[in-house]
Amino acid sequence: MKKFKGLNVLAMLTVLVLVLAACGSKEGDKGASSSADFPNKKFELIVPYSAGGGTDTVARSFADLAKDDLGQPIGVVNREGGGGAVGMQNGANAKADGYTLSMVTVELLTLPHTGLAQFTYEDFKLVSLLNEDPAAITVRADAPWNTIEEFIEAAKTEKLKVGNSGTGAIWHLAAAAFEKETGTTLNHVPFEGAAPAVTALLGGHIDAVSVSPAEVQTHVESGDFKVLAVMADERVEKLSDVPTLKEQGIDLSIGTWRGIAVPKETPDEIVKVLEEKFATTIQSEEFKATLEKLNLGHRYENGEGFLNLVKSQDELFTDLIPAIGLGK
Incomplete structure (x- = not known):
């Protein structure tokens, strides 16, 4: 009798395991289905x-x-x-x-x-x-520097004023990274966004900006600005004649x-x-x-x-x- 009861309990446990396994399989199918029909809502x-x-x-x-x-x-x-x-x-x-x-x-x-x-x-x-969009070093068209090498040499002997879009913002960080990689000391001038910095450069109140090419493109096309270098792995399509810093041996890509x-x-x-x-x-x-x-x-x-x-x-x-x- 004890042996019979033991087998009975074992059979019941076996059935329970099979039931649980089946439930688990159904839940798994449900999960697969929800992934398979993704997406199905807004x-x-x-x-x-x-x-x-x-x-x-x-x-x-x-x-x-x-x-x-x-x-x-x-x-x-x-x-x-x-x-x-x-x-x-x-x-x-x-x-x-x-x-x-x-x-x-x-x-x-x-x-x-x-x-x-x-x-x-x-x-x-x-x-x-x-x-x-990478950072770029842009100056006025009448600035005395025509290459990024000339700009770097000048920045090693005088504190050039470089405008950015605000302390801690990406264009400030780009200028700081440029400063660090080139061994220069810049005078960082923060503005409330890139546009006021560009306006200040246009008015001759600062020496350069470190904003993206897109934010100076209009003034480059008008002949008011020139871009000396872009901080990217590859040249920017609209400024194909402007070198990257990496081409000048400066390993910096930021934007x-x-x-x-x-x-x-x-x-x-x-x-x-x-x-x-x-x-x-x-x-x-x-x-x-x-x-x-x-x-x-x-x-x-x-x-x-x-x-x-x-x-x-x-x-x-x-x-x-x-x-x-x-x-x-």
Whole structure:
């Protein structure tokens, strides 16, 4: 009798294990199904800056084009504040189901190093890079320096005034990195954005600016400015005659960029779908034309390429920001 009861219990346990296994299989199928039919609802794209700005304009153009490739609409939500910290923190904390996207910028790296944000790039999975604009050294057309070598030699003997877009902003950091790599000492002059700095250069109140080529292009075309060098890996298409710093033996590539990211816990298979869909959108002639109209540089990278760029620049800022007294 005891043996019979023991077998009975064993049989019941076996049945229970099989039932649980079946349930688990169904749950697994459900998970696979939810990934397989992704996407099946509206997306939200968080923009960490105000409506009407450059990042917002790029985001809305991207969202409008990407909806056709995704097969679902993308609603753009502006969550500005803290120089981008508020919106990017919201993006990092969002539900990791692939439906909340974040437009991330170079401030994803600079804000944490200056102690103005609690997140890091490791709180995200990077999906696609869609834009990049390098810093450049630009002077007035009547300035005595015609090459970047001449500018560097002058900056070693006198404190040239270089305008930027604000203390701790990317164009200030670019000038500081240039200073560090060339052994010069610059007089950094902060302005409330790149446009006032450019105006000051036009008026002869400063010697140079370290903003992007896009922000001086109009004055270069009018003959008022000349760009001496760009801080990029490759020459800028619209300024093909202007050398990079790397061509002059100065290993410095720095600038601003924009890309799409999702929370770090987002499943890889969902990130893969987004990456494939966004590749089509970002490399489309329509999106390139939008950036062209905005005078912004186009650069596409998939998640891996985007991450490589971010890691490289994060190393630069890890050393640079504390060195100029802006660390945590």
